[in-house]
Amino acid sequence: MARYADDLALAHLLADTADSISMARFRALDLHVESKPDLTPVSDADTAVEKAIRATLARTRPRDGVLGEEFGASEAAAGPGIRQWVVDPIDGTKNFVRGVPIWATLIALMEGDQPVVGLVSAPALGRRWWAAVGHGAYAGRHTAAATPIRTSAVRRLGDASFCYSSLSGWEENGRLDSMLNIMRQSWRTRAYGDFYGYMLLAEGAVDVMVEPELSLWDVAALIPIVTEAGGRFSDLAGRSGPGGGSAVATNGPLHEDILLRLTP
Incomplete structure (x- = not known):
C-alpha cells in the first residue's frame, strides 16, 4: 500500500481538479462540441480537463510520461521503464453532451505495460472508485467516506x-x-x-x-x-x-x- 500511496493521493487531487472543470460545463448551454476524425464527439470540457491534469503532472511528476485521449503522448512517455499516467478526461462524452450523468474522468498510472493505480471519478453521480496494486479497491464520494468493494461470487x-x-x-x-x-x-x-x-x-x-x-x-x-x-x-x-x-x-x-x- 505504501508504495503507491503518494501516487493514489495525487490521482485524487487530479480528479478533484477534473471534477470542478467538468461539472461546471455539464449541461452548460454554451458547451462547444466538435467531431474528431473518427467521428466521435469532443467537447470543450474534454480538452480543458486534460490540459489541467497535464499541467499538474508537469509540476508534480515531471519525469513521468503522460498519455491522454485528446493530446496524445508526451515525449517522456516513449522511454523504456518510464512511469506513465494515462488519462481519459471524459469517458462517456456522448452521455456528457446529451446531459446523461453517466460519465467519468479516468486516471491511471502505469509501470511498464501494467497499470498499478486506477481512479474513476463520476461527479454527476457523486461517486468515485479507486485502487492500487496491493492496496485493495474502494468506492465512495471521497477518501474519507471510502468503502472496500468486492466482486460477486456468482458461478453460473x-x-x-x-x-x-x-x-x-x-x-x-x-x-x-x-x-x-x-x-x-x-x-x-x-x-x-x-x-x-x-x-x-x-x-x-x-x-x-x-x-x-x-x-x-x-x-x-x-x-x-x-x-x-x-x-x-x-x-x-x-x-x-x-x-x-x-x-x-x-x-x-x-x-x-x-x-x-x-x-x-
Missing part, C-alpha cells in the same frame, strides 16, 4: 447479470451470435456502457462486462479497480493487461466460460 451464467456497451461492435467482429447466445442464457442483461459497467462489476452488482474494441485510456484505470476487487480482466484472447484492444471483465469464476462462449 444462468445466475449472472451480464453487461455490455453496445451490439454494433460485436456484429463487426463476427461475434454477434455468440453475444446473443450469452444474453439468452444470462439471468439478466443490461447495456450500461463505458466505465460504469466495470465499476458495477467491481462492486458486485453485475458479474460480467465485455467490450469488443477499446483504447488504452479506456481501460488502464479500470483494470486495478476490477482486479483489486477480486475480479479478472483480459482481452478476448484471454491475455491479461490493457494492450489487447478489447475487454472481458468478470467476477473471476465466470471468466473462462465467458471467453469460451465469445470464441467464434
Whole structure:
C-alpha cells in the first residue's frame, strides 16, 4: 500500500481538479462540441480537463510520461521503464453532451505495460472508485467516506447479470451470435456502457462486462479497480493487461466460460 500511496493521493487531487472543470460545463448551454476524425464527439470540457491534469503532472511528476485521449503522448512517455499516467478526461462524452450523468474522468498510472493505480471519478453521480496494486479497491464520494468493494461470487451464467456497451461492435467482429447466445442464457442483461459497467462489476452488482474494441485510456484505470476487487480482466484472447484492444471483465469464476462462449 505504501508504495503507491503518494501516487493514489495525487490521482485524487487530479480528479478533484477534473471534477470542478467538468461539472461546471455539464449541461452548460454554451458547451462547444466538435467531431474528431473518427467521428466521435469532443467537447470543450474534454480538452480543458486534460490540459489541467497535464499541467499538474508537469509540476508534480515531471519525469513521468503522460498519455491522454485528446493530446496524445508526451515525449517522456516513449522511454523504456518510464512511469506513465494515462488519462481519459471524459469517458462517456456522448452521455456528457446529451446531459446523461453517466460519465467519468479516468486516471491511471502505469509501470511498464501494467497499470498499478486506477481512479474513476463520476461527479454527476457523486461517486468515485479507486485502487492500487496491493492496496485493495474502494468506492465512495471521497477518501474519507471510502468503502472496500468486492466482486460477486456468482458461478453460473444462468445466475449472472451480464453487461455490455453496445451490439454494433460485436456484429463487426463476427461475434454477434455468440453475444446473443450469452444474453439468452444470462439471468439478466443490461447495456450500461463505458466505465460504469466495470465499476458495477467491481462492486458486485453485475458479474460480467465485455467490450469488443477499446483504447488504452479506456481501460488502464479500470483494470486495478476490477482486479483489486477480486475480479479478472483480459482481452478476448484471454491475455491479461490493457494492450489487447478489447475487454472481458468478470467476477473471476465466470471468466473462462465467458471467453469460451465469445470464441467464434
